[in-house]
Amino acid sequence: MTQPKRLNTEKLAAARLWAAHRLPYLASALFASSVVSAPGSASISVDEGWRVHVDPALLEAWSVEQVGSVLVHHACHLLRDHAARARAAGVNEDSAMRWVRAADAEINDDLVDADVDLPDPAVLPGDLGCEPGRLAEEYFANTRDDESSGASCPCGRGADGQGDGGKRTGDAGLSEFGAAMVRRQVADDIIQHSKEAGLVPLGLQRWAEALLSPSVDWRRLLAAELRRGVTLARGMVDYTYRRPSRRAAALGDVVLPSLVQPVPEIAVVCDTSGSMDDAMLAGVLSEVDGILRAVGVRGNGVRVLSCDATVGAAQRVTSARQVQLVGGGGTDMGVGIAAAAANRPRPSVIVVVTDGLTPWPAAAPRGITVVVALLGPHGPPPPSWARCVRVDVAHREPLTR
Numbered sequence: 001m002t003q004p005k006r007l008n009t010e011k012l013a014a015a016r017l018w019a020a021h022r023l024p025y026l027a028s029a030l031f032a033s034s035v036v037s038a039p040g041s042a043s044i045s046v047d048e049g050w051r052v053h054v055d056p057a058l059l060e061a062w063s064v065e066q067v068g069s070v071l072v073h074h075a076c077h078l079l080r081d082h083a084a085r086a087r088a089a090g091v092n093e094d095s096a097m098r099w100v101r102a103a104d105a106e107i108n109d110d111l112v113d114a115d116v117d118l119p120d121p122a123v124l125p126g127d128l129g130c131e132p133g134r135l136a137e138e139y140f141a142n143t144r145d146d147e148s149s150g151a152s153c154p155c156g157r158g159a160d161g162q163g164d165g166g167k168r169t170g171d172a173g174l175s176e177f178g179a180a181m182v183r184r185q186v187a188d189d190i191i192q193h194s195k196e197a198g199l200v201p202l203g204l205q206r207w208a209e210a211l212l213s214p215s216v217d218w219r220r221l222l223a224a225e226l227r228r229g230v231t232l233a234r235g236m237v238d239y240t241y242r243r244p245s246r247r248a249a250a251l252g253d254v255v256l257p258s259l260v261q262p263v264p265e266i267a268v269v270c271d272t273s274g275s276m277d278d279a280m281l282a283g284v285l286s287e288v289d290g291i292l293r294a295v296g297v298r299g300n301g302v303r304v305l306s307c308d309a310t311v312g313a314a315q316r317v318t319s320a321r322q323v324q325l326v327g328g329g330g331t332d333m334g335v336g337i338a339a340a341a342a343n344r345p346r347p348s349v350i351v352v353v354t355d356g357l358t359p360w361p362a363a364a365p366r367g368i369t370v371v372v373a374l375l376g377p378h379g380p381p382p383p384s385w386a387r388c389v390r391v392d393v394a395h396r397e398p399l400t401r
């Protein structure tokens with residue numbers, strides 16, 4: 001029996017077209033992959049550079065539809081970044097097979113919805129004793145290695161992230177940046193398609209929504225910045241408490257403060273100028289409120305100042321929701337920051353919520369961390385002495401199937 005050494009590129013092209021026709025919103029991903037001939041591998045697999053490795057003999061044996069289905073399946077592994085997620089989940093050579101079954105279940109669920117016939121064995125969540133519609137991490141956590149003895153589709157490093165010490169394989173194929181661009185494009189196409197034709201599997205739509213929704217991102221970033229500011233402030237105070245000066249110790253009658261962790265003072269300055277969107281402002285304030293609660297600033301309350309050309313009275317509130325916003329007109333956040341810094345006790349963190357259309361002072365007030373929540377995608381960033389989190393709520397609209 002002769003084994004074909006060369007790839008039947010026409011058949012491969014036909015399979016790709018079949019796939020792109022069947023699931024048009026995945027076209028960017030399907031056409032982002034280059035193809036490598038892999039004689040004797042008895043598989044069609046993908047690596048982390050989005051290259052498809054194809055055994056010419058297998059390509060001959062399978063139908064165009066079967067090859068096309070596998071290309072769709074692999075595109076989903078790459079879009080969903082299963083390789084990086086495998087490493088994050090601690091998958092190693094021993095558990096790689098179980099991970100691939102979990103990842104396959106995450107994908108195949110959707111492909112059944114999209115009416116794509118997968119070549120056997122197509123693992124589904126039910127085969128793992130799990131509910132459909134969940135993520136690979138959950139399937140992985142709910143199975144054991146001895147349960148994964150069954151065959152699985154040999155999907156490659158693009159699915160399990162193994163090999164090369166777990167690192168991404170060199171510079172071959174698509175770069176990480178290129179992959180990120182393709183993911184974004186496909187997510188856009190999915191949302192667009194779901195609005196116009198309404199025929200996108202729910203799992204893929206959720207994936208696209210999560211990828212495009214920056215709300216998750218800015219909340220996490222803002223929380224990280226606030227935690228950092230608060231920790232910094234606590235650390236400074238704690239330090240002075242733990243190490244009284246040698247001179248003071250020599251006096252012998254020093255009264256040490258009790259070792260209670262000090263609660264840092266936080267001030268919030270809100271831009272209430274005419275250019276600001278009230279709903280966005282309210283959204284950020286409630287987020288700040290939640291984060292401060294989480295870092296334990298609850299009891300002390302937060303001082304919130306509203307600020308346009310003039311500064312509204314500082315209000316001591318226990319929730320950012322209690323702030324009274326005054327003003328409307330010109331804006332100068334420098335005035336607001338100065339007013340917040342002048343308050344006693346002096347705040348250690350000032351959060352500024354603004355659209356960025358404002359003059360800024362030349363430097364932050366001494367010893368105070370300034371975190372700017374910059375609303376909207378186009379606002380000019382604050383100077384580099386401020387920590388900036390861009391709050392983009394462009395993709396907030398609810399999605400319908």
Ligand SMILES: [Zn+2]
Pocket residue numbers: 073077100103104153154155159
């Ligand atoms: Zn797979």
